[in-house]
Amino acid sequence: MKVISFVNMKGGVGKTTAALNVADFLARAYDKKVLILDVDPQFNVTQCLFSGEEYVEILRAQGDTVLDVFDPEAKSYKSSVSVDAEPESKTPSAIQPLRRGAVWTLPGNIELYRLEMVAGEGREFALKRFIDEAIAPLGFDYVIIDTPPTPSIWMTSALIASDCYVIPVKPDPLSMIGIDLLRSIIERRSKTYALKLKCLGVFFTMVERPDSIIYSNARENLSRNTLWKDRVFNSYIPKRAELAKNQLTQPFILLMEDYDLRQNLKGLVDEMIGRM
Numbered sequence: 001m002k003v004i005s006f007v008n009m010k011g012g013v014g015k016t017t018a019a020l021n022v023a024d025f026l027a028r029a030y031d032k033k034v035l036i037l038d039v040d041p042q043f044n045v046t047q048c049l050f051s052g053e054e055y056v057e058i059l060r061a062q063g064d065t066v067l068d069v070f071d072p073e074a075k076s077y078k079s080s081v082s083v084d085a086e087p088e089s090k091t092p093s094a095i096q097p098l099r100r101g102a103v104w105t106l107p108g109n110i111e112l113y114r115l116e117m118v119a120g121e122g123r124e125f126a127l128k129r130f131i132d133e134a135i136a137p138l139g140f141d142y143v144i145i146d147t148p149p150t151p152s153i154w155m156t157s158a159l160i161a162s163d164c165y166v167i168p169v170k171p172d173p174l175s176m177i178g179i180d181l182l183r184s185i186i187e188r189r190s191k192t193y194a195l196k197l198k199c200l201g202v203f204f205t206m207v208e209r210p211d212s213i214i215y216s217n218a219r220e221n222l223s224r225n226t227l228w229k230d231r232v233f234n235s236y237i238p239k240r241a242e243l244a245k246n247q248l249t250q251p252f253i254l255l256m257e258d259y260d261l262r263q264n265l266k267g268l269v270d271e272m273i274g275r276m
Helices: 015-028 044-049 052-060 066-070 110-115 123-138 153-161 179-192 213-223 241-245 259-275
Strands: 002-006 034-038 098-100 103-106 142-146 164-169 198-207 232-238
Touching: 002 015, 002 153, 015 034, 015 044, 015 103, 015 142, 015 198, 015 232, 015 259, 034 044, 044 103, 066 110, 066 123, 123 142, 123 153, 142 153, 153 179, 164 179, 179 198, 198 213, 198 259, 213 232, 232 259
Parallel strands: 002 142, 002 164, 034 103, 034 142, 164 198, 198 232
Antiparallel strands: 098 103
């Protein structure tokens, strides 16, 4: 089983779209058992996979969410959803993911925000314990983790639980400006927690045209950077208005009638597997 985090400290770079579609491709095209975990308090992966009504029903039924991983002692659903049953503490092995289409997931929870201020309780190791105790015995081939665009406890917990990470980035100066800082933050986390964490590299998202000056300049800039010159993926995700428009109703590239987009996704996944 390989655990891969998708990380970037800037929002709006297509990180969630990339994570979802890599997970879906591995499951649908290569028949792998894949879990995608939503540890971003904004829970964008969850919003892509579940309608609002479906998500509320999960909460009403006291279904498991990522909040149970980080806060097993108290479910806080009562603050937003009326329930009759009393919440109970859960061990990591008792938390079960849900099947959603070709992939499995553990829904996110916006109430992760209220735990952000709590420190010194070892919460950063909770995700790794959950993966080791609950997920590994279920025979998953891959775990994909979508992380928040902040150097937070949630990003740290994802890195601790991961074997490797990738950085999705838009080919524009503002999106690329923070990747050196991101790398240094990840290296500090790796030293602090003695992690054996592999950087698979950087891949571009939302590429309008592969022959555009913006894309060419972005690749050239990274190729001159000693940290990144050998870590730039050849494959990329093209920009598509249809993909952005239908993200909450049909987020999967493999189900779209766009051959070029599907082939680019295949190239990205194959290159990612090769780098692992």
